[in-house]
Amino acid sequence: xxxxxxxxxxxxxADLDARMDQCDNGxxxxxxxxxxxxxxxxxxxxxxxxxxxxxxxxxxxxxxAFDPEVEKLWLDEGMELFRRASGLWAYGQGMKGxxxxxxxxxxxxxALWRLERLLSAWVTPKLAIAPLARHGVALTQTAKEExxxxxxxxxxxxTDWQPTDPRRRPLFRKLQKRRRP
Amino acid sequence: xxxxxxxxxTAVLIGLESNEFxxxxxxPFADPFVKRLLQEDIPQRVQFxxxxxxxxxxxxxxxxxxxxxDVCGECGEFTGGNLHPYIPLLAINxxxxxxxxxxxxxxxxxxxxxxxxxxxxxxxVLFLDVYTTNExxxxxxxxxxxxxVSPEPIPDSQEGGKTYIVMAKRVSIxx
Numbered sequence: 315x316x317x318x319x320x321x322x323x324x325x326x327x328a329d330l331d332a333r334m335d336q337c338d339n340g341x342x343x344x345x346x347x348x349x350x351x352x353x354x355x356x357x358x359x360x361x362x363x364x365x366x367x368x369x370x371x372x373x374x375x376x377x378x379a380f381d382p383e384v385e386k387l388w389l390d391e392g393m394e395l396f397r398r399a400s401g402l403w404a405y406g407q408g409m410k411g412x413x414x415x416x417x418x419x420x421x422x423x424x425a426l427w428r429l430e431r432l433l434s435a436w437v438t439p440k441l442a443i444a445p446l447a448r449h450g451v452a453l454t455q456t457a458k459e460e461x462x463x464x465x466x467x468x469x470x471x472x473t474d475w476q477p478t479d480p481r482r483r484p485l486f487r488k489l490q491k492r493r494r495p
Numbered sequence: 496x497x498x499x500x501x502x503x504x505t506a507v508l509i510g511l512e513s514n515e516f517x518x519x520x521x522x523p524f525a526d527p528f529v530k531r532l533l534q535e536d537i538p539q540r541v542q543f544x545x546x547x548x549x550x551x552x553x554x555x556x557x558x559x560x561x562x563x564x565d566v567c568g569e570c571g572e573f574t575g576g577n578l579h580p581y582i583p584l585l586a587i588n589x590x591x592x593x594x595x596x597x598x599x600x601x602x603x604x605x606x607x608x609x610x611x612x613x614x615x616x617x618x619x620v621l622f623l624d625v626y627t628t629n630e631x632x633x634x635x636x637x638x639x640x641x642x643x644v645s646p647e648p649i650p651d652s653q654e655g656g657k658t659y660i661v662m663a664k665r666v667s668i669x670x
Contacts, residue, residue, distance in 0.1 A: 367542070367543045367544075368543075369543075370539060370542060370543030371543045371544060374536075374539045374540075374543060374544075432542065434512070435510070435511045435512050435538075435542065436542075437511075437538045437539055437541075437542045437543070439539055439543065440535065440539070442536050442539070443528070443531050443532055443535055443536050443653075444532060444536055444583060444624065445624065445649070445651040445653070445654070445659055446569045446570070446581075446622075446624045446659075446661070447536070447567075447569055448653065450569065450572070451569075451570060451572065451573075451645065451649070451661060452649050453645060453646070453647070453649065457645070457646045457647055458572065460646040461573060461644045461645055461646060461661070462572075462573055464642065464643075464644040464646075464663075465573045465574075465620055465644050465663055468620060468642060468644075468663060468664065468665040469665060469669075470619075470665045470667050470668055470669040470670075471609065471665070471666060471667065471668045471669065472668070472669060473668060473669045473670075475609075475668050477606035477609070477610070478599075478602045478603060478605075478606055479506060479603055479606055482606055482607075482610060485610060486609075486610060486613070489610065489613040489614055490613065490668075493613060
């Protein structure tokens with residue numbers, strides 16, 4: 315998806331609908347069991363969130379125009395996906411037992427959490443206020459070359475640097491150890 | 496102007512639906528641009544981008560300010576097209592007397608940007624943009640080691656021709 319116009323988003327939501335229906339009907343090979351269905355819905359939730367976020371970013375950065383019909387399409391599709399996926403997740407939770415291992419229940423739970431966060435705190439996208447987001451670094455080519463030189467010349471943090479917040483130092487040490495050859 | 500070392504602050508990561516976000520959104524900022532950024536740009540950066548918001552409390556538990564950090568591509572032309580850390584906005588509670596809180600907040604955001612860069616999640620140069628009229632903020636950023644990388648002030652046509660500069664700081668550690 316590149317333009318995020320109404321036709322473009324309609325194609326995406328129609329495809330998502332079809333993939334939900336296929337899985338619900340048990341027609342797809344990957345949905346031949348409950349765990350596969352959980353995985354399939356986790357993928358659909360992630361795809362939805364990622365594309366809806368891309369759409370929001372495109373408007374925020376002035377790369378796409380806002381269309382209220384497109385927003386309604388995202389919201390309706392998102393709510394429908396959440397309804398089906400959360401119902402499936404709850405069913406999976408009920409089926410869990412000693413003899414019934416559902417490895418993808420957690421994946422769907424995590425994907426549902428992301429989807430719920432996106433929908434419950436829904437933000438209608440609009441063009442950014444901050445100038446950098448609106449038009450990038452608006453400099454002449456010569457000035458950009460000079461800016462690049464200045465960026466390249468920025469000095470790193472000193473070797474004995476550590477986070478000012480003591481609560482972050484354990485993570486810092488762990489990351490540093492991981493980076494060392 | 497701050498006197499003495501900055502007071503240590505406790506940073507708390509917050510969400511858009513939190514009471515704290517509601518509280519900071521209601522602060523009577525002298526510059527209406529701050530409120531507009533906080534209420535319009537920041538929620539979009541959180542929902543559609545990778546922006547985090549922290550509030551800061553002093554040792555008495557008072558809410559003294561907030562800071563935001565995004566990982567985005569605004570200055571990607573200087574980072575080889577890679578995502579980089581970026582400070583969209585920070586502010587001090589306008590109803591209190593600042594005691595170097597701005598410096599403490601910037602240092603915390605540098606911490607977080609350094610951790611992101613060290614994790615390999617983004618480029619190691621932290622950017623921000625600031626209007627040239629905001630001399631106090633520029634002094635704070637400079638004091639925290641930021642350098643101006645835009646060779647000339649850039650006019651913002653949507654804000655009455657106000658000019659801004661781009662500042663940056665490397666947040667990786669010397670080898």
